[in-house]
Amino acid sequence: MFRKILIANRGEIACRIIKTARRLGVATVAVHSDVDAHALHVTLADQAVAIGGAAPKDSYLKGGAIIAAALETGAEAIHPGYGFLSENPDFVDAVQRAGLVFIGPSAKAIRAMGLKDAAKALMKQAGVPVVPGYHGANQDGAFLAEQAERIGYPVLIKAVAGGGGKGMRRVENAADFAEALRSARAEAANAFGNDAVLIEKYVSAPRHVEVQVFGDGRDAVHLFERDCSLQRRHQKVIEEAPAPGMTDEMRHAMGEAAVRAAKAIGYSGAGTIEFIVDGSEGLRPDRFWFMEMNTRLQVEHPVTEAVTGLDLVEWQLRVASGEPLPLRQEEIRLTGHAFEVRLYAEDVAAGFLPATGRLAHLAFPDHCRADTGVQSGDEISPWYDPMIAKIITHGPTRAIALSQLGRALDETQVAGTVTNLAFLSALARHRGFTRGEVDTGLIARDLASLMETPQNDRLESAMAAAAALHVAALPADPLTGFSLWSPLTRRITLETGADSIDVDLTMEGPQAARLRVVDQEFQAVCNGQNWTLARDVALKVVEADGLHVFAPGKTARFRRHDPLNRDASAGLGSDVTLAPMPGLVRAFFVIAGQEVQAGQPLCVLEAMKMEHMLKASRAGRVAEVFVREGAQIAAGDPLVQLAALEAGHG
Ligand code: ADP
Ligand code: ADP
Ligand code: MG
Numbered sequence: 001m002f003r004k005i006l007i008a009n010r011g012e013i014a015c016r017i018i019k020t021a022r023r024l025g026v027a028t029v030a031v032h033s034d035v036d037a038h039a040l041h042v043t044l045a046d047q048a049v050a051i052g053g054a055a056p057k058d059s060y061l062k063g064g065a066i067i068a069a070a071l072e073t074g075a076e077a078i079h080p081g082y083g084f085l086s087e088n089p090d091f092v093d094a095v096q097r098a099g100l101v102f103i104g105p106s107a108k109a110i111r112a113m114g115l116k117d118a119a120k121a122l123m124k125q126a127g128v129p130v131v132p133g134y135h136g137a138n139q140d141g142a143f144l145a146e147q148a149e150r151i152g153y154p155v156l157i158k159a160v161a162g163g164g165g166k167g168m169r170r171v172e173n174a175a176d177f178a179e180a181l182r183s184a185r186a187e188a189a190n191a192f193g194n195d196a197v198l199i200e201k202y203v204s205a206p207r208h209v210e211v212q213v214f215g216d217g218r219d220a221v222h223l224f225e226r227d228c229s230l231q232r233r234h235q236k237v238i239e240e241a242p243a244p245g246m247t248d249e250m251r252h253a254m255g256e257a258a259v260r261a262a263k264a265i266g267y268s269g270a271g272t273i274e275f276i277v278d279g280s281e282g283l284r285p286d287r288f289w290f291m292e293m294n295t296r297l298q299v300e301h302p303v304t305e306a307v308t309g310l311d312l313v314e315w316q317l318r319v320a321s322g323e324p325l326p327l328r329q330e331e332i333r334l335t336g337h338a339f340e341v342r343l344y345a346e347d348v349a350a351g352f353l354p355a356t357g358r359l360a361h362l363a364f365p366d367h368c369r370a371d372t373g374v375q376s377g378d379e380i381s382p383w384y385d386p387m388i389a390k391i392i393t394h395g396p397t398r399a400i401a402l403s404q405l406g407r408a409l410d411e412t413q414v415a416g417t418v419t420n421l422a423f424l425s426a427l428a429r430h431r432g433f434t435r436g437e438v439d440t441g442l443i444a445r446d447l448a449s450l451m452e453t454p455q456n457d458r459l460e461s462a463m464a465a466a467a468a469l470h471v472a473a474l475p476a477d478p479l480t481g482f483s484l485w486s487p488l489t490r491r492i493t494l495e496t497g498a499d500s501i502d503v504d505l506t507m508e509g510p511q512a513a514r515l516r517v518v519d520q521e522f523q524a525v526c527n528g529q530n531w532t533l534a535r536d537v538a539l540k541v542v543e544a545d546g547l548h549v550f551a552p553g554k555t556a557r558f559r560r561h562d563p564l565n566r567d568a569s570a571g572l573g574s575d576v577t578l579a580p581m582p583g584l585v586r587a588f589f590v591i592a593g594q595e596v597q598a599g600q601p602l603c604v605l606e607a608m609k610m611e612h613m614l615k616a617s618r619a620g621r622v623a624e625v626f627v628r629e630g631a632q633i634a635a636g637d638p639l640v641q642l643a644a645l646e647a648g649h650g
Contacts, residue, residue, distance in 0.1 A: 006070040009081030011373030014041035020313040029073045033059035054383045063091045077101035086296040103320040109265045113293040117160040123290045126264035131289040133200035154202035159188030165234030166191045205280035206440045211258035215267035221329045222255040229438040239300035244436030253285040306338035306394035337398040339405045345386040345417040354386045357417030360544035368408035382582040415548035426450045461517035463549040466539040467558040468492040468503035493561035579637045583607030
């Protein structure tokens with residue numbers, strides 16, 4: 001085993017790798033960018049080396065600086081995590097040239113699987129079923145349109161260098177093909193510097209089922225499947241193992257195909273073979289096809305760890321240090337069921353816009369596994385993936401693991417940024433999902449109902465009452481308490497966004513009070529130390545940049561009333577559309593003087609992995625445009641100003 005390794009990554013995956021290394025007695029070196037100097041992964045590692053600026057290209061993608069840090073600190077091997085340099089064969093070559101071990105597959109294996117077209121050809125040769133389609137070299141538009149016709153609509157256009165769901169377009173009929181091809185190519189050229197595409201049959205009732213494989217360069221085994229069908233825009237949202245409805249026959253067929261794929265390239269380390277499955281008639285051994293191989297540890301590996309009881313990072317370290325595979329195929333067992341959700345700082349209501357912010361408070365229940373790279377007080381910066389944590393539950397059955405997941409989400413507390421927590425909660429309780437009816441279209445179909453925030457006036461009033469009780473700061477000492485009897489009723493005003501809410505607090509004795517919020521009443525009692533609302537649901541109040549009240553599955557934020565504060569927001573007024581996040585202005589659709597309707601697209605902003613459309617909040621006339629196409633902007637920068645329509649225009 002290695003004595004010391006360097007982790008060329010950040011966030012939750014760096015922290016997760018450090019934990020296993022520590023358990024195995026392996027010392028760790030973290031690398032970090034300037035903005036990550038105090039990040040959790042730096043704190044957890046035995047040593048840390050600063051490698052550059054915030055932008056990934058100035059730090060986490062600087063292979064040379066990372067290798068130099070490893071040599072300087074005496075690390076023997078480099079673990080790349082996922083993302084960043086993990087699937088970069090040139091980096092692997094450089095690591096090896098420096099006399100270090102790359103904890104992952106060979107550069108040759110990564111190259112073989114790097115482009116989807118070449119990987120497909122290779123897999124076909126190895127006897128692994130691949131999706132019917134065209135994955136040849138001819139990139140002529142008319143020729144590709146002919147191929148689409150031959151394959152039969154609907155088809156999927158995919159960037160051969162694609163990843164993260166980018167450069168992909170589903171085309172329903174021939175009339176739409178040319179435009180879809182153009183935009184897929186543009187996106188691919190921009191994201192990957194390679195605009196080559198392939199055409200695939202769009203599988204109906206598609207399910208994404210992938211198989212975890214592990215090789216040691218000589219032999220390979222699989223660690224069963226994960227179902228990642230719950231996706232939004234081709235990106236995974238919830239993953240589980242095993243796949244609902246999986247049969248022994250299908251598992252055997254998929255496992256065999258995956259192992260064949262791994263062996264065909266002499267694979268070493270952890271990898272995933274992704275298959276697309278036609279689930280229109282249940283899971284059938286003749287209805288799955290190879291999509292791509294991810295030659296790294298996958299984001300969702302914890303569900304496999306939960307159902308196998310194995311530590312995949314331990315396996316990575318053992319295999320990379322020269323040991324053979326720790327277990328034979330027949331020794332690997334599957335127990336129970338596991339789920340993972342990806343908790344993101346994102347604004348679901350605003351079209352899942354990535355969000356940033358300082359985490360005033362972050363807490364997870366202890367009955368789940370929470371893999372995170374941040375803690376209370378940390379900043380979710382615009383520089384990196386806005387994932388806050390992965391929450392994983394494991395139970396004896398799917399139903400139990402899923403209800404554990406619902407509960408874990410209810411009890412997760414995040415303050416300081418908007419998150420997709422409520423959305424994940426709604427998903428975990430979705431009827432069809434609960435029954436195991438999954439396909440990649442589920443989220444898009446039911447998006448509206450998944451985004452609804454159930455109204456619960458009683459609970460919302462109780463949360464305001466809890467915040468007011470905190471503001472009142474009643475003394476726990478019964479003697480001082482008496483002084484509060486006069487005046488008998490106090491009014492506490494809280495601010496909630498643009499509105500304010502009045503809570504009337506009446507003392508009813510030294511250790512009892514009554515709070516009135518609109519037309520709801522609550523009793524509060526003092527247990528000798530703390531004042532709490534006398535009701536059965538636990539409400540937690542945290543004061544950090546406002547008052548955050550956490551109830552199961554619900555969070556509310558209040559501010560102490562400050563009469564000066566209310567007018568401050570008037571400034572530019574709501575007529576100015578502000579950038580909701582930092583990003584690049586990809587396209588601008590309006591010019592000064594133009595009349596716009598409510599909801600009319602104003603511009604496209606590119607941030608993180610996605611493009612986001614910003615729309616007019618109301619009808620009006622564009623008074624001023626503040627930015628140009630191609631401009632890099634910060635969150636809160638003004639984009640356009642709308643003026644009212646002149647009288648007569650309605
Ligand atoms: P997985 O199947 O493991 O979820 P993804 O393709 O979604 O694989 O990517 C895994 C991780 O790799 C992401 O969380 C992200 O950090 C990184 N990543 C992948 N593609 C991109 C991309 N186009 N831009 C930025 N990061 C990416
Ligand atoms: P990426 O590299 O972006 O992860 P993939 O090839 O793995 O690209 O595809 C991403 C997702 O797109 C899949 O998980 C699946 O939901 C969908 N998808 C891919 N290929 C097909 C197909 N042939 N038919 C239907 N859906 C597909
Ligand atoms: Mg994929």
